[in-house]
Amino acid sequence: MVDEFAKEYLHGDLREIRETMVWKLDGLSEYDIRRPLTSTGTNLLGLVKHLSICESRYFGEVFGRPFPELLPRWDDPAERDADTWVTEHETREDIIGRYRRVWEHSDATISALAINSPGHVPWWPRPDVKLFNILVHMLTETSRHAGHADILREQLDGSTGTAAKYADPQPDATYWETRRTTIEQAAKAAAARADHVGSANAHDSMGTTP
Known part of the structure; x- marks a missing residue:
């Protein structure tokens, strides 16, 4: 069965x-x-x-x-x-x-x-x-x-x-452009934050005495 x-x-x-x-x-x-x-x-x-x-x-x-x-x-x-x-x-x-x-x-x-x-x-x-x-x-x-x-x-x-x-009804072009811009901004902000954290960690490790 x-x-x-x-x-x-x-x-x-x-x-x-x-x-x-x-x-x-x-x-x-x-x-x-x-x-x-x-x-x-x-x-x-x-x-x-x-x-x-x-x-x-x-x-x-x-x-x-x-x-x-x-x-x-x-x-x-x-x-x-x-x-x-x-x-x-x-x-x-x-x-x-x-x-x-x-x-x-x-x-x-x-x-x-x-x-x-x-x-x-x-x-x-x-x-x-x-x-x-x-x-x-x-x-x-x-x-x-x-x-x-x-x-x-x-x-x-x-x-x-x-x-x-x-099939999904398609919102107008303005909707999609706004949505894409929001996602792009979030991606850039996350990348900038990661770069900042990476730089801070590198700076801290340089200042550490073995």
């Missing part, structure tokens, strides 16, 4: 956070969903592509149920980082469509197996796992990238929220 509850609980959260990832693309242009927004090139559609490939492996080959479509191999050096950005020839529909097909395949695996069913992750230091481990891992991985997507989307148009039904 507890095992079935745990499986359903984790699976339910994974379903919700998947939808959040796709929702973060809504209303954005082709350029904005693809453009690199960090120094390492992180971008919204690339995050979705990455998660589709990760999830296909973890709920696929790990349990001897490979996803039926051809995807980059995890152990192919030539494909390194190819899953984190989208070429001009890959469409939004391609990436989101595959992600949803991966969900269906993963959901079938999760439904078919008990939470303690064994799997094998050859790229992990401890490769022998259970379905429980993989559910936790993919929920953590997806939630981590949903956090990245939150920040990227906020940079683009100020939109925030964990799902469409919980």
